[in-house]
Amino acid sequence: MQYxxxxxxxxKAGMLDPEGTTxxxxxxxxxxxxxxxxxxxxxxxxxxxxxxxSARENVEEMCQKLIANPIIHNYSISxxxxx
Amino acid sequence: MSIAVVQFGGSNxxxxxxxxxxxxxxxxxxxxxxxxxxxxxxxxxxxPGGFSYGDYLRAGAIAARTPIMNSVKKQAxxxxxxxxxxxxxxxxxxxxxxxGALTTNSYPKFRCEPAYLRVxxxxxxxxxxxxxxxxxxxPIAHMEGNYYADEPTLASLEKNDQVVFRYVDxxxxxxxxxxxxxxxxxxxxxxxxxxxxLGMMPHPERASEEVLGSADGLRVFRxxxxxxxxx
Numbered sequence: 666m667q668y669x670x671x672x673x674x675x676x677k678a679g680m681l682d683p684e685g686t687t688x689x690x691x692x693x694x695x696x697x698x699x700x701x702x703x704x705x706x707x708x709x710x711x712x713x714x715x716x717x718x719s720a721r722e723n724v725e726e727m728c729q730k731l732i733a734n735p736i737i738h739n740y741s742i743s744x745x746x747x748x
Numbered sequence: 749m750s751i752a753v754v755q756f757g758g759s760n761x762x763x764x765x766x767x768x769x770x771x772x773x774x775x776x777x778x779x780x781x782x783x784x785x786x787x788x789x790x791x792x793x794x795x796p797g798g799f800s801y802g803d804y805l806r807a808g809a810i811a812a813r814t815p816i817m818n819s820v821k822k823q824a825x826x827x828x829x830x831x832x833x834x835x836x837x838x839x840x841x842x843x844x845x846x847x848g849a850l851t852t853n854s855y856p857k858f859r860c861e862p863a864y865l866r867v868x869x870x871x872x873x874x875x876x877x878x879x880x881x882x883x884x885x886x887p888i889a890h891m892e893g894n895y896y897a898d899e900p901t902l903a904s905l906e907k908n909d910q911v912v913f914r915y916v917d918x919x920x921x922x923x924x925x926x927x928x929x930x931x932x933x934x935x936x937x938x939x940x941x942x943x944x945x946l947g948m949m950p951h952p953e954r955a956s957e958e959v960l961g962s963a964d965g966l967r968v969f970r971x972x973x974x975x976x977x978x979x
Contacts, residue, residue, distance in 0.1 A: 676851075680896070681930060683856035731813060734806060734842065736849040737896060 668712055668720040669747045674733050674740050675705040708732060711747070720744055749976055751777040752790040754820070754836075756811045760798035761833065761953060768956045768969060769794075775973060780816065787819040790828070791976045795820070797834030797889070797951060807850060807892040808838030817843050827979070829873045829972045830945045834890055837937070837947030846940055846947045847905060848897030853890070854930025860889040862961070863928060863950055865913040865936050866920050872912055872939050873975035874946045877967040883920050884913075884964035886950040888928055888936075893949040895931035895938075902932055913937035913948055 676682050682703050689702040710727070714720035724742050733740040753765050762779060769777040777794075780787065787793060801810035811817070817839070824830050824845055832840035840846040853859060862885050867878040878884075897905065905911050913936040917926040922934040929949075937948030952965025 680851070681854055681894070683852050683854060687856060731809065732805070734809070734849055736841075736898075737851060 666714060666716065666720075667747050668714055668717065668744055670710045670712065670720065670724040671743045672708040672710060672724065672728060672732060672740060673705050674708070674728075674738050675703065676737060677739055680737055717744055717746065749776060749791050749973070750789065751775060752780045752787050752793045753777055754782065754793060754795045754816055755779050756782045756798070756800035756814065756839075758798050758800040758802055759796050759835070761796040761835075761951065762798070764951075764953045765794050765796045765833075768953045768966070772956055772966065773969060773973070782811065782814040782816045785815050785819055787816070787823050790823070791979075792829040792972055793820055793823055793831070795830070795832040795836030795839050796953075797836060800835055800839065803892070806838075806842065808835055808840075808842040811835075811839045812842035821845060824940070824945050827942070827944055829975055831874065831968070831972065832945075832947045833951055833953065834893075834949055837949055838892060840945060840947045845945050846938060847901050847910075848895055848938070850892050850949070851894045851896050852892055853894050853928070856891070858889070858891040859893075859928050861887065861928070863888045863936070864916050864918055864920075864926065865950060866916040866922065868911045868914055869909050871909060872943045872946065872971075874939070874968050874971050875912060876971045876974060878971070881920065883916065883918070884955075885962040886952055886955045886965050888950045889954075890929070890949055893929040893931065895929075895935040895949075897932060905935075905938055908941055910939050910941065910943070911935055911937075912939055912946060913950070
């Protein structure tokens, strides 16, 4: 089966996010108000797996070994089967 | 005695390190491509600065997972000295050889300028030729040099005397103004628990000849060579 995983990598709460802070400031220059702006990265991964559980296990391992740095990041994974 | 200088795609301080080791110090050194899997023939390893793999994913993240890093770990486990400078420091934290992480500068800009550093410990293979508390001038050149570690990790670095350099002002005070990137506790360089792996954001190879304005960095390499000779 083929699955598509969307992985979102975010800085942990409390970590400085200078890019988010800069965007927030730019929004304020345009007259918008925002209490906070945080950035994140999204990876879309298409993979083969026997079922959705093993697909999740696989992507989980990819996050832990490479895509996220557990010292500074949280990550979330959403998975769906594709044609 | 021979030193390995590791080259990744995107390393760009490799030849500066070679110049300091070979031309300035007269030491045998060899450039080693990241596909090499065996560094046993070397007495020490330098991971130079640059932008390995375009800083894709995170600075140092891809390089940290290349074949050569298994052997770098093996050399570190054997007690040989390993230095990572700038991007090399990022590679060492990403590979787990050093604690913490290097994140985007608190003011998100590439900063390339001289920096004052205070020597926090001389009890490492890389700082034996300094005095504790000595103020050095060694340049920085980075955008992801903001050293981060959680409180327990910071406490254990302090307790084990693993903080090697701190950013200070010219009088030696570790102020916020003297901190170029937002690093926790003004940390500019740390060693591993065993002290034979050093990571530092400033570039000692760019301050190794008086003609460049400072030769303070040379003693990092001279200390390392002395340590190797005495092993």
